[in-house]
Amino acid sequence: MSKRPDITLSELQIALMRVLWRRGETSTADVAAELAQDRGLKHTTIATLLTRLEKRGVVAQRRDGRQLYYRAMVEEADVRRSMVADLIGALFAGDAQELVAHLVQESEIAPGDLAKVKRRLARGDHDAN
Amino acid sequence: MSKRPDITLSELQIALMRVLWRRGETSTADVAAELAQDRGLKHTTIATLLTRLEKRGVVAQRRDGRQLYYRAMVEEADVRRSMVADLIGALFAGDAQELVAHLVQESEIAPGDLAKVKRRLARGDHDAN
DNA sequence: TCCTTTCTACTACAACTGTAGTACGACATT
DNA sequence: AATGTCGTACTACAGTTGTAGTAGAAAGGA
Numbered sequence: 001m002s003k004r005p006d007i008t009l010s011e012l013q014i015a016l017m018r019v020l021w022r023r024g025e026t027s028t029a030d031v032a033a034e035l036a037q038d039r040g041l042k043h044t045t046i047a048t049l050l051t052r053l054e055k056r057g058v059v060a061q062r063r064d065g066r067q068l069y070y071r072a073m074v075e076e077a078d079v080r081r082s083m084v085a086d087l088i089g090a091l092f093a094g095d096a097q098e099l100v101a102h103l104v105q106e107s108e109i110a111p112g113d114l115a116k117v118k119r120r121l122a123r124g125d126h127d128a129n
Numbered sequence: 130m131s132k133r134p135d136i137t138l139s140e141l142q143i144a145l146m147r148v149l150w151r152r153g154e155t156s157t158a159d160v161a162a163e164l165a166q167d168r169g170l171k172h173t174t175i176a177t178l179l180t181r182l183e184k185r186g187v188v189a190q191r192r193d194g195r196q197l198y199y200r201a202m203v204e205e206a207d208v209r210r211s212m213v214a215d216l217i218g219a220l221f222a223g224d225a226q227e228l229v230a231h232l233v234q235e236s237e238i239a240p241g242d243l244a245k246v247k248r249r250l251a252r253g254d255h256d257a258n
Numbered sequence: 259t260c261c262t263t264t265c266t267a268c269t270a271c272a273a274c275t276g277t278a279g280t281a282c283g284a285c286a287t288t
Numbered sequence: 289a290a291t292g293t294c295g296t297a298c299t300a301c302a303g304t305t306g307t308a309g310t311a312g313a314a315a316g317g318a
Contacts, residue, residue, distance in 0.1 A: 010304090010305065010306085011215065011218075011219045012305080012306070013305090014219045014220060015219075028265075028266080029264085029265080041306090041307075041308090042307075042308060042309090043264095043265090044265095044266090044307085044308055044309070044310095045306075045307050045308060047265080047266070047267090048306090048307080048308080049305090049306085049307095051266090051267085052304085052305085065265095065314085065315090066264085066265055066266070066313075066314060066315080067264095067265070067266085068265085068266075076220075077235075079220065080220050080221075080231055080235075081231075081235055083216060083220060084216070084220075084228070084231060084232070084235075084237070085237070086140065087212065087213070087216055088237070089140075090140045090143045090144075091143060091205075091208065091209050091212060091213075092209070096232050096237040096238040097238060097242055097245070097246050099213070099228075099232070100229060100232065100238065100242075100243065100246045101246050101249070101250055102209055102210075102213060103213070103225050103228070103229065104246070104247070104250050105250065106206075106209075106210055106213075108213070108214070108217070108225040109225040109226055109229065111247050111250065111251070113226055113229075114229065114243040114244070114246070114247050115243070115244070115247075116226070117226050117229045117230050117233070117243070118233070118240050118243050118244075120230070121230060121233050121234065121240065122240070139274095139275070139276090141275085141276070142275090156295095157295075157296080158294085158295080170276090170277075170278090171277075171278060171279090172294095172295085173277085173278055173279070173280095173295095173296090174276075174277050174278060176295080176296065176297090177276090177277080177278080178275090178276085178277095180296090180297085181274085181275085192296095194284085194285095194295095195283080195284060195285085195294080195295055195296065196294095196295065196296085197295085197296075
């Protein structure tokens with residue numbers, strides 16, 4: 001029951017995945033449309049990226065006629081988990097509290113927001129406050 | 130006055146840097162000794178890595194006789210800043226609070242620890258509590 | 259049916275990374 | 289002085305990533 005896959009993706013790969021996470025199964029063309037828009041990438045580039053992710057098992061493809069549809073095979077939470085863990089391991093001696101301290105010190109987050117996040121989670125409210 | 134350089138390093142590169150951050154100027158041999166120990170890397174490998182980092186300007190080298198001494202040209206805080214920012218941008222829609230929420234949800238940190246971190250920082254106490 | 263558009267498959271290629279071997283010069287040791 | 293040792297410089301090579309071109313099949317239009 002191997003849950004918790006260890007996935008590390010590049011920024012661009014994550015951008016691809018975000019489209020799939022948001023829209024579910026999506027055609028190459030539709031993914032390309034969004035990404036080409038934002039980043040000026042050619043659709044062949046997107047196709048290549050998707051093929052590679054498929055080869056890695058990160059996404060799965062389904063063919064319908066001559067078109068390919070992709071869907072994510074890993075959840076966003078899994079990617080977050082492993083990438084955050086890697087970062088904490090590499091840069092914060094494995095101590096998550098250090099990361100939080102860093103966020104506050106670097107003003108990425110206000111001290112008061114810690115309590116806010118805590119309250120929000122306590123309420124089981126997963127949306128932004 | 131270009132502060133805040135944007136540095137992204139691989140796990141291994143960070144491991145190299147950690148040695149330099151901890152010890153200050155260090156000879157290739159000494160860096161290699163630590164890393165070869167932990168990771169079974171040959172000293173030529175370490176030398177190559179250091180040369181590359183030097184080429185990138187991340188470290189500087191000083192020669193003494195036939196030996197090279199390296200020292201970090203970026204601070205750990207800078208690397209943390211840019212890498213954490215990249216991660217938040219790529220995976221948490223740029224919202225640091227989301228990252229903290231993630232840490233709590235994934236039990237990387239206990240809700241009560243948020244307050245602890247906060248108090249610690251309020252006291253200006255930068256050591257672990 | 260013939261031309262055009264649309265997709266996918268395959269190929270390419272440079273940069274960066276992990277990993278190390280080899281060559282060569284300087285030092286130390288007999 | 290001869291030799292072994294150490295350290296750096298240079299070369300190598302495979303895997304990943306970003307980026308895209310080209311070829312060829314298929315589908316759609318005229």
